Amino acid sequence: MSDLLERLRTRGWRLTAQRRVVAEVLEGDHVHLTADEVHARAAQRLPEISRATVYNTLGELVNLGEVIEVSTDHRAKRYDPNAHRPHHHLLCARCGAIRDVHPVGNPLADLPESERFGFSVSEVELTYRGICPDCTV
Amino acid sequence: MSDLLERLRTRGWRLTAQRRVVAEVLEGDHVHLTADEVHARAAQRLPEISRATVYNTLGELVNLGEVIEVSTDHRAKRYDPNAHRPHHHLLCARCGAIRDVHPVGNPLADLPESERFGFSVSEVELTYRGICPDCTV
DNA sequence: ATCCTACAATGGACGAAGTCCAAGTCAAGT
DNA sequence: ACTTGACTTGGACTTCGTCCATTGTAGGAT
Numbered sequence: 001m002s003d004l005l006e007r008l009r010t011r012g013w014r015l016t017a018q019r020r021v022v023a024e025v026l027e028g029d030h031v032h033l034t035a036d037e038v039h040a041r042a043a044q045r046l047p048e049i050s051r052a053t054v055y056n057t058l059g060e061l062v063n064l065g066e067v068i069e070v071s072t073d074h075r076a077k078r079y080d081p082n083a084h085r086p087h088h089h090l091l092c093a094r095c096g097a098i099r100d101v102h103p104v105g106n107p108l109a110d111l112p113e114s115e116r117f118g119f120s121v122s123e124v125e126l127t128y129r130g131i132c133p134d135c136t137v
Numbered sequence: 138m139s140d141l142l143e144r145l146r147t148r149g150w151r152l153t154a155q156r157r158v159v160a161e162v163l164e165g166d167h168v169h170l171t172a173d174e175v176h177a178r179a180a181q182r183l184p185e186i187s188r189a190t191v192y193n194t195l196g197e198l199v200n201l202g203e204v205i206e207v208s209t210d211h212r213a214k215r216y217d218p219n220a221h222r223p224h225h226h227l228l229c230a231r232c233g234a235i236r237d238v239h240p241v242g243n244p245l246a247d248l249p250e251s252e253r254f255g256f257s258v259s260e261v262e263l264t265y266r267g268i269c270p271d272c273t274v
Numbered sequence: 275a276t277c278c279t280a281c282a283a284t285g286g287a288c289g290a291a292g293t294c295c296a297a298g299t300c301a302a303g304t
Numbered sequence: 305a306c307t308t309g310a311c312t313t314g315g316a317c318t319t320c321g322t323c324c325a326t327t328g329t330a331g332g333a334t
Contacts, residue, residue, distance in 0.1 A: 014301055014310060035292080050313050055292065074208045076291060090248070090256055099254045103247040110240040111227070111265060117236045118270035119227055127262045128248060133255035151281060151330055172320080187284050192321070213320060 004066060011064065021046045022057045026067065026081040032089075032098040034076040072098060072127065088125065092132035101128065141203060148201065158183045159194045163204065163218040169226075169235040171213040209235060209264065225262065229269035238265065 004023055009015055025041045026033070033041070039054040058079050061067035068080040072091050078098070087100045107124045141160055146152055162178045163170070170178070176191040195216050198204035205217040209228050215235070224237045244261045 016301070016311065018312070036290095048313085052293085052295095052314075053312055056312080069211065071208055071211045074206065074214055077211050090252075090254065090258065092256065093260075099256075101248060101252045101254075103244060103252065104249060105242070105244075105247040107240065107242075107244055107247075107263060108265075110242040110244075111238060112241060115227075115238045115240065116267075117227065117238075118273075119229065119236075119265075119267040120273060121227065121265050121267035123230075123266040125264045125266070126244060127264075128245075128256075128258050129260040129262070130253075130256040130258035136255075136257060153282065153330070155283065185284085189285070189322085190283050193282080 008064065008066070013060075017046055018042070018049050018053050019057050021049065022054060023061075026061075026079065029082065030099055031082070032070060032072075032078040032080050034078055036076065038079060070098075072096070088127065090128040090130065092135055093129050094131055094135040097132045097134070145201065145203070150197075154183055155179070155186050155190050156194050158186065159191060160198075163198075163216065166219065167236055168219070169207060169209075169215040169217050171215055173213065175216065207235075209233070225264065227265040227267065229272055230266050231268055231272040234269045234271070 005015060005020060008019075008023075013019065021042045022038060024045070025038050035051075035055055035058055038058065039049070039051050042049050042054060058067065061079075062069050066081070066083055068083050070078045070080050070089060072078060072089060073096065080100070082100055085102075087102050090099045090101045091097065103126060107126060108121065111121060111124075142152060142157060145156075145160075150156065158179045159175060161182070162175050172188075172192055172195055175195065176186070176188050179186050179191060195204065199206050199216075203218070203220055205220050207215045207217050207226060209215060209226060210233060217237070219237055222239075224239050227236045227238045228234065240263060244263060245258065248258060248261075
């Protein structure tokens with residue numbers, strides 16, 4: 001993940017303690033934290049970090065294409081660091097758990113010309129919903 | 138659309154002027170208004186209607202399955218009265234225009250067992266993004 | 275036609291999520 | 305080590321939405 005920091009530094013990022021901590025907090029697979037959760041975890045390592053900085057940093061990471069914004073439920077946005085392997089999401093309707101998934105096939109091809117209304121369609125986002133094993137019990 | 142009101146009345150809905158106006162505002166195809174937009178339009182016909190009532194009514198319509206909540210961008214929820222014909226959404230990344238679309242194929246079948254993580258998957262939501270004809274110019 | 279009452283509407287306070295900004299701080303090039 | 309422009313801070317502010325005590329009314333009962 002210091003790959004990430006390296007990559008950002010060569011893009012002109014000033015490497016501050018705050019940004020380092022935010023990037024560290026986002027490490028891992030199936031990570032989908034809200035901005036407040038990122039702030040809480042970052043604050044454990046760097047107590048003075050402000051909410052504004054967390055929002056700024058997350059926003060920059062999104063703009064740079066290093067993190068993806070996901071709005072699963074209708075509440076706070078979540079931040080997904082798995083930006084380099086395209087994927088979709090599966091979420092538990094009961095507890096809100098989120099997993100990254102890779103369906104086969106290309107849904108972009110499934111939208112007939114007659115259903116495009118003259119749009120140039122470039123992206124598709126899929127969200128599966130269900131009940132996770134923990135909630136099925 | 139008085140079908141809708143009729144249907145609701147037989148389900149025990151008390152038919153008030155406010156609810157009637159909200160239902161009327163939602164008439165039509167490709168309608169995806171925010172709660173505030175619904176309130177503004179309803180207020181043209183019934184100036185005293187309150188925001189709280191609009192929120193309540195929209196929430197009830199969603200619970201009754203007569204209206205679908207859509208969160209396209211990460212801003213206000215939108216309300217889609219086209220609840221009886223399953224569909225997905227196509228939206229313009231520039232101006233936010235939304236169209237109802239009906240892709241062929243079933244994305245539920247495209248999620249392999251190995252990608253289900255033990256979930257019982259029951260629903261899938263598709264959002265296409267692109268640029269609409271008006272914004273392409 | 276009028277009365278009753280449970281259900282609905284009101285509006286203002288509250289809360290969560292996020293943005294903005296002026297002032298202070300600091301990373302990194304020289 | 306100096307300098308400077310980029311970064312951070314914290315608090316005020318905005319937007320979207322919920323809650324609640326009070327007031328009003330739809331529609332069944334009389």
